[in-house]
Amino acid sequence: MLSGFLRLIPILMLAGIAGLIGESFLGDELGWLIALLIVVISLFIAYVNQSRLDVFVRGAGISHLFGFGSSWSEIFFRLQRIITGLRKDIEHVERQYRRFIEAFQASPNGIVMLDDQDQIEWCNAIAEQFLSIQFKRDVLQRIHYIVRRPEFVQYITGRKYDEPVVLEKMGSNSSRILLLQAFPFSENRRLVLIQDITDLSKAEAMRRDFVANVSHEMRTPLTVMMGFLETVQTLDLPAEQKAQYLEMMMDQGKRMKNLVEDLLTLANLEANSQPAPLNSISMSYLMSLIKNDAYALSQGKHALNMNLNTSCNL
Known part of the structure; x- marks a missing residue:
């Protein structure tokens, strides 16, 4: 109320000065009529500008920010500059946010963001598959109400995240083995990373x-x-029988040598991340190796017959 009255003072002063000047040159009635007209026009302009500002504040577009009068035009111009700058900042932040979301969605690992109450704030599509979560349905739900495994509940509520936790029989068909680890970040929130180690676990089992x-x-x-x-050490055997035993020991030694060479080959293949060079492999030589291994495993108990009817190589 007081601020509105104070805004009228310059208008009334201007009208009074105009009335006095008009009275001196044009007479009493015409001079004060001009003063009244100045007051009415000023109040109308102020009302229109105030109405447009009120409409903008209630949510209208920036196109409503234009006004009559130099002072109001300056005010609206500065407001337009501020609002335009804010809109650019907001658009920049929104683009960055979308890029972060797209990057998280492209991750092969599941990602879940939890607040300080263990409630789901966000998760990517992979996490939905791994944990059988529906984000739109489960947002702001406590994660251990959805994943009820005792080891997982204890891990999340225990707040000790130095080591990951492994959950077996997960996913829609209970065939996944998942490795989960939580990482605290700002304001007691947690980022839970989920990795599918099903193939790795199978490979470890095969290795064992x-x-x-x-x-x-x-x-x-x-x-x-x-x-x-x-x-041979304890018995006095004929030379022919000793030779037979030595030949059998040589066969067993070759068998162990082949096993060791196979182990070394597997170790080299596992350690070398580069693809193997493309070399020609003789099929006849490969079949002879397979034949020798088969005879060593059979120990003469089976009759083995192998025929190679091609001269092609690999």
């Missing part, structure tokens, strides 16, 4: 089985060789 099988395969020829050596 392979090592066990190789150990068994090497134990057999070692046992045979030890038996032959004890026999």
